[in-house]
Amino acid sequence: MLELRNLVKHYPAIGGEPVRAVDGVSLTVAPGETVALYGPSGSGKTTLLLMIAMLLAPTAGEILIGERDISTLSEHEASHFRLSELGFIRQSFDLLPGVSAIDNATLKLLKTRRWREARREIAPLLARLGLGERMNHRSETLSMGERQRVMIARALSTGPRLLLADEPTGSLDSRRGREVLELLRELSREREVAAVIVSHDPMAAEYADRVLTLLDGRLGEHSPNHEVYARG
């Protein structure tokens, strides 16, 4: 379970009030629950994700994974957290070129497992993601949708408790976008992963258990309007 308690991130500004990028956000995401987070550019979405992924230290507040506050982890501990407890999916497909889909997907597993073991472990998930026939194909020969599914496989490979997705459908057409969102919802439910999807895509709301909006660093209930969906 992910719990944010009064999370704050202020950036100092020269000769003025500090910029309140995230201003007292409290949120709980239960295991298996998918939360879609909307917000215009500059609303603090990325800052919030960076803090949850322990890539940015909060000014105040707590980030709890289960009972543990991760906001005070050292750099090494934070790396370990990202490796084993967090899955991160991004809009850009950071697959290694020239490397097969399955080997791209095993990247995180290789830290602790042997190559053959890692491949054995990831193969069912790739098959589940519809890549059973394509897992030995090099990344540059995959379609955008397939690449995104490889990223999902990599993110889920270590059995994380938390999944963060930053614009996961940003580069996909609506059909492939729907497929990816469907898969994300299914897998997070199946594996009891707390998932946070940051998106501008109105479609994401359809696949979320809850929809929230971030405006000026503050969290609020979602009220669909064009301003929120508009890309920055």
Place this chain on the structure above:
Amino acid sequence: MSPLNALHLYRVRLRARFWQECFAVVGIAAGVALLFASQVANSSLQSSVSQLSRGIAGNATLQLLARDPHGFPAATLTRVRAIPGVRVAAPVLEAGAQASGPRGSSSVQLIGADTSLSQLGGALVRGTQLRPFGGIGAVVLPAPLARTIGVTRFGQEALLQLDGRTAQAPLYSQLHSSQIGALVHSSVAIVPLSFAQELTGLGARVSRILIQPAAGSQPRVLAALQRLAAGRENVEAVDYEERLFAKAAAASNQSTALFSAISALVGFLFAFNAVLLTVPQRRRLVVDLRRDGYEPRTVIAVLLLDAIVLGLIACALGLVLGEELSIHVLHSNPAFLSLAFAVGSERFVSWQSIAFALAGGMGAAIVAVLTPLRDILSRDPLAAIGAPESSGGGGGDGKSTGGWRAPAHAPARAALAGVVCLVAATAILLEAPDAAIPGMVLLVASLLLVLPYALALALEIVGRLARLVAGVVPHVATMELGAAGARAVAIAATGAIAIFGSVAIQGAHGDLLHGLENAARDVNASTDVWVSPAGSYNLLNTTPFAPVDRSKLERVAGVRAVRLYRSGLLDYGDRRVLVMAPPAQARPLLPATQLVRGNLRRAEERVRAGGWLILSQAIASEHHLHIGQAIALPTPLPRQMRIAALSTNIGWAPGAIVMNADDYARAWGSGDASAYSILLNPGVPPARAVRDIRRALGASSGLAVQSAALHTLRQSALSRQALARLTQIATLIPIVAVLAMAAAMGAMIWQRRPRLAKLKLEGLPRADLWHTILLESLLLLGVGCLTGAIFGLYGQQLADRALAQTINFPVVYSVTVLAALSSLALMTATALAILAIPGWLASSVPAALALQD
């Protein structure tokens, strides 16, 4: 787009990529500098000889040249001047000498001439005093030489030692560069002819007459001169000395040319690597321009402008650096050749050297900047950044077999071509060793073609090994390297070529030096002490002198025998051959290590008996001569002799002839000695004998006494000096290569920071990223350097065989595996140590950077 707009676009874009462009400029400049400096060093010696020869001869086109070191009667001049069509005939007397003063001494070429030489208009003697000053002989010295020996004031006396004589010569004047240009660096001493005749003790004799025929009279004058010479003197064009020098320096020039080419290749790869750094930005520019509707032609023009600006700035910087490099590091050193030719220490910068360096620099810039050419010409405007317009992808031909990428077909095909080149190089090694340069080129081509496959294979092996262990480092390293493509191969190629050059040069250099030292030791093995005219110009004992009273030497305590040794230089065809004539009793007459073909015992018996000689194989091959055949030697008294055996060149590049001392005296028509070979009683220390012999000869004899061991050491030292340039190049190449590889890899690592950030985002800790970078570097450097070292050892055999078979040097063959391994280890370790710092800094990239795209 107009050129002005293209220039404006360049300026605007420069702000965003200033440091990458600076790095590219430095990279190209380093390559240009290396290329330029090695070219200048290579051409300076030949230019020096040519300039000096022309500086003396001026407008003369023919010369009557004495075969005898004692010259021919000056009265011949009258007969030459009487030939119809002769416009100017100028007598010259030349001799090797040692000039000394209060600050030091130097080997010089003494040039004695009269005022008629000035009429030929040669730069060296134009305006020089060639008339005895007030009836007293005086010497004119180039200013640098005068400073070296410390004789700079009018009337100050220089000590001249020549032909076993010693004389004082007052300074008349110094020649400055404002008068004679680059010739100011020549080691010459100019004196009036009569004074030269007095100094040499030759009386009214000259060593050559320079002739300027009247217009249209050249054939008539040539025919008349040949009749006059009657086969006892040589009639040659005035550039004869240049031709002889070119032949003598051929080995050195060829090897330096080859290694200049290797330097050039390293420089080119350095430049290419450097420019590749800016390729990503240029690819984005290509996309922007194509997307905005510009034709590929316009895009190419914009990129060409980039290349021209980059290339011009870099070439200018490179020429300045190269100039410094050629002055301070890559000196021209005539060494052994200065014993037979008047060679100066001046540097000549020819337009060819500049053009070659400029072409290399501009070529590297253009080739590298136009790397995305295929993408520019593509119909897909986004091809340059590899982003397909349609995301359908998923073709079925991209299947990766067995996990990590196996060696693709392209490297395998290239490797096959590489093997073909290797087979061709082997054929040259076995069948045509004289084609060493094409052989080396084939070997380098083979190396470059094989390298991508070697790299792919190494990645495959490491990838497979990585499967056996848990840990992400080897996997990521092999994946990243597999994806690096041309950049990785270019970096590995830089190391490979550098190690190849270094191992081949240093190996062949060591084998040649070893062989030359053996030859020097062997030649000196038949004596204990040498007595010969003093002066470093006479290291080969080629200067004749009137025999002294032998009983003086025989009476010295501990002396067992005093034998007369004769030796000299003989112009035979285009070769200035060393003729060695030991006394018939000498044992051995020819050291066994120098024999190439024939029966040594029988050959020695025949040479001792007289009428037979031993000839270098290279001369025999050139003139299609074989053992038992008669050869007509162009000696002062021409003689027919028969060939008893074939030898190496005994360390003298143009070749050597061994005959007995009596035959030499008959062929040269002189009973003069070149040295005394003194044998000591067993147990007599040579140092004591040397001291006693010096005392017996007296201080003013003009003869030097030295033990055979010391003489060997001096000859070996000169050999080392002669090969110094190769050593310098062999040292410089790896240094430049290490810097090139470290810089290119450092920049490549730095550019990868966003990718490293993404790996960090996946949870890879900093230490893992750093280890990944180090492993990648180790793999790249290790594979490149190892492949280079293996090919380098092969190149060493090719060079050895060429030196032994073609130039006939007494090379000692070896395979310097240990030296190759130590070069490989040192270079890899140094580059790795340098890379550890940018690697560590890059691995500290914040993971948040991954989200900023």
